[in-house]
Amino acid sequence: MSFQINKLYYGDYGESKNGAADISTNQTNTAEWPLWEVFIRSKQGLDHKHAGSLHAADAAMAIENARDVYTRRMEGVSLWVVESKHIHASNPDEAGSLYDPAHDKAYRHPTFYNLPEEVKYM
Amino acid sequence: MEQAFEQIFQDKIDREVRIEPKDWMPEKYRQTLIRQISQHAHSEIIGMLPEGNWITRAPSLRRKAILIAKVQDEAGHGLYLYSAAETLGISRDQMYDQLHTGKAKYSSIFNYPSLSWADMGVVGWLVDGAAIMNQVPLCRSSFGPYARAMVRVCKEESFHQRQGFEILYVLSKGTEAQRKMAQDAINRWWWPSLMMFGPKDDESPNTIQSMKWKIKRFSNDELRQKFVDVCAEQVKVLGFTLPDKDLKWNEERGHYDFGPINWDEFWQVVQGNGPCNKERLDARKKAWEEGAWVRDAALAYANKKAKQKQAAA
Amino acid sequence: MATMKNEIDFLLHLADNALIIGHRNSEWCGHGPILEQDIAITNIALDYIGQARNFYQHAAELINRHPIGIDITQTGNDIVLPATEDSLAYLRDVREFKNLLITEIPNGDWAHTTLRLFLLSEFEMQLFTHLLQHPDAQVAAIAEKSIKEVSYHVKWSQDWVLRLGDGTEESKQRMQAAIEAIWAYTGELFIQPEYATAACLNYAAIQDVWNKKVSAVFEEAGLNIPSKTFIQKGGAEGMHTEHLGYILAEMQYLQRAYPNSEW
Numbered sequence: 001m002s003f004q005i006n007k008l009y010y011g012d013y014g015e016s017k018n019g020a021a022d023i024s025t026n027q028t029n030t031a032e033w034p035l036w037e038v039f040i041r042s043k044q045g046l047d048h049k050h051a052g053s054l055h056a057a058d059a060a061m062a063i064e065n066a067r068d069v070y071t072r073r074m075e076g077v078s079l080w081v082v083e084s085k086h087i088h089a090s091n092p093d094e095a096g097s098l099y100d101p102a103h104d105k106a107y108r109h110p111t112f113y114n115l116p117e118e119v120k121y122m
Numbered sequence: 123m124e125q126a127f128e129q130i131f132q133d134k135i136d137r138e139v140r141i142e143p144k145d146w147m148p149e150k151y152r153q154t155l156i157r158q159i160s161q162h163a164h165s166e167i168i169g170m171l172p173e174g175n176w177i178t179r180a181p182s183l184r185r186k187a188i189l190i191a192k193v194q195d196e197a198g199h200g201l202y203l204y205s206a207a208e209t210l211g212i213s214r215d216q217m218y219d220q221l222h223t224g225k226a227k228y229s230s231i232f233n234y235p236s237l238s239w240a241d242m243g244v245v246g247w248l249v250d251g252a253a254i255m256n257q258v259p260l261c262r263s264s265f266g267p268y269a270r271a272m273v274r275v276c277k278e279e280s281f282h283q284r285q286g287f288e289i290l291y292v293l294s295k296g297t298e299a300q301r302k303m304a305q306d307a308i309n310r311w312w313w314p315s316l317m318m319f320g321p322k323d324d325e326s327p328n329t330i331q332s333m334k335w336k337i338k339r340f341s342n343d344e345l346r347q348k349f350v351d352v353c354a355e356q357v358k359v360l361g362f363t364l365p366d367k368d369l370k371w372n373e374e375r376g377h378y379d380f381g382p383i384n385w386d387e388f389w390q391v392v393q394g395n396g397p398c399n400k401e402r403l404d405a406r407k408k409a410w411e412e413g414a415w416v417r418d419a420a421l422a423y424a425n426k427k428a429k430q431k432q433a434a435a
Numbered sequence: 436m437a438t439m440k441n442e443i444d445f446l447l448h449l450a451d452n453a454l455i456i457g458h459r460n461s462e463w464c465g466h467g468p469i470l471e472q473d474i475a476i477t478n479i480a481l482d483y484i485g486q487a488r489n490f491y492q493h494a495a496e497l498i499n500r501h502p503i504g505i506d507i508t509q510t511g512n513d514i515v516l517p518a519t520e521d522s523l524a525y526l527r528d529v530r531e532f533k534n535l536l537i538t539e540i541p542n543g544d545w546a547h548t549t550l551r552l553f554l555l556s557e558f559e560m561q562l563f564t565h566l567l568q569h570p571d572a573q574v575a576a577i578a579e580k581s582i583k584e585v586s587y588h589v590k591w592s593q594d595w596v597l598r599l600g601d602g603t604e605e606s607k608q609r610m611q612a613a614i615e616a617i618w619a620y621t622g623e624l625f626i627q628p629e630y631a632t633a634a635c636l637n638y639a640a641i642q643d644v645w646n647k648k649v650s651a652v653f654e655e656a657g658l659n660i661p662s663k664t665f666i667q668k669g670g671a672e673g674m675h676t677e678h679l680g681y682i683l684a685e686m687q688y689l690q691r692a693y694p695n696s697e698w
Contacts, residue, residue, distance in 0.1 A: 031414075032215045033421060033469065035208065052271070053205040054471055055214065057420035057598070058427065064591060065471040068478050069198055072191075089144060167470070174465035178458060178682075181689035181698035182521045183491070186461075187484045193464050194477040201470050214470075239689055239698070289698075297696055405466065413468025415609070416545045419602025426601065 035084040036062040040076035048080050135336050140266040143209035155265050156210050160217040163203035164228035168402050170196045172236040188285050199275045206267040222407050231314050233396030240307035246286015248315040255349050264336040294360045309365040317388045319346040354378045443497050444630035450490030451534035457483030482584040489577045491520035525690035529680050536670040537620035539679045546609040549595035556588040557648050558624045561641040568635035600656025622666030
């Protein structure tokens, strides 16, 4: 099944045959600041909730950027940032069997758990 | 196999279940979204320029603060949208590259110049108004990250249109010179803002696919009509007029009739021949190129510090 | 009466500083090196415009309360009465502005901009801390609110001085060049304006802390403090660089071109 699409999708953006989607999306650009996920605690007593993502050179900058980008309207009392590459996700339901079943399940790996020094050979 | 997935996918869409980045999706759906979201993001970023142009000239400290906050919001909106596109497997740098090389488009409205302070009012009232009309349905877009980004955008956007209308309202109560300034701005921006909704439906044969995927929920003409109806009433409050001699309430349709849009002009601007296409793109490229050493330095510093930390551990 | 004139002049000095540096930082909006930092510096510009408004509003209140016998201008032009935050920002000319020169020099590159902000906000941090003891409760309250913002400006700009100073070869050179260019304007920070008569102010102490903080950051970043110590000064007394005239021409254009209008 193939679709022919040459519509102006959102309002007046001109459609162009070689738009953003047509380039390879797997190349890595080493000059780009890493991507971070931002979590905000909106008030004391609540969980941190995912707010979005941003780019920053390091964790300190990510926190600062998160403050500037995601709390401009005083949305939070506490911020967490984690580099996006460290987020492991579960697989979506119906296509699960198609994915490498172990790939996104870091918790199955024993090294995922930091045990105290005394507990050896577990 | 592929077809079965296609079925499941469409079924989810039909049941209003949001698609998330890791779900299976047709390649064309992914591409369509990347294109639409990135172009939307580019529009926010380019859209900072015609208004940013007036930050240093805003006529009162209150207006200055509001305008700075507004333009900054647009940077934030661009950022939310780039982030949403990034979940589909494209980097922001790649999207920038598309913008800077002219491959990606952005909303043509920003290729018009902002010539007077009244333009800040009209951009808020008409341009943001048209954008909101386009954007509110996108909060229910089938793609989760896009829909969530749009919820955030729309929440923040609401003050933008109000501040624009307020600027015009104050001008409308002002001196003759101010009223003239405002009417002139309305005259210049009215038609381009109608073009923001895109070509007429009968010249957009493939809207169906996009509607079926619930990326888009209303047709260009539906939204445009809604916009005209709203503005034709609001302009009366201001005591100004819209520059269209054919604008007339049609009792039968329950809508305002309006005159023909100059699509030649529209296509000229889309193709790069608008009054400010070159300036806008040059300004973005300049900022990006002159910022390269800054970005490199921050990364070099971060790597240096990470290594030092590692060595110390 | 002399005390009141001094306080008004001092408030205008603080307000002008905030307005002009806010204006300079706002020039980056839409042109920053990366989106996140564009937003950050715009936030800082917004903080400064907010501070300027607080100081102008208080100055205007004092001026309106004591309009007689107060010639607060250097050129003999009377201030437009009743004074408002906007009449003070938009209807005074170059010689009446009392901002420090460091706030009005052009932005230059990202190194110049972040360094200037670092040097200025370390100063403001100390100055505002002293102002917490100001006998006018309103001044103390504005200082308290501003300190929250300034402490973030210090952190943000200091991080950039470190990053650029210790980043790449190019960034180090640019940061050092920025220091050479801006250093001459730092001496003025510690010259107590004659209207800064509040007893809570101790400029020698401010300078002392400032020196320590700035040297520590420069040392960590491997940057050098210039040996030449010539001081460019005069801003606080209305003697400016040529740059301020252009800032005001742009900023005040609508108020000047369409007098007596509401916006």
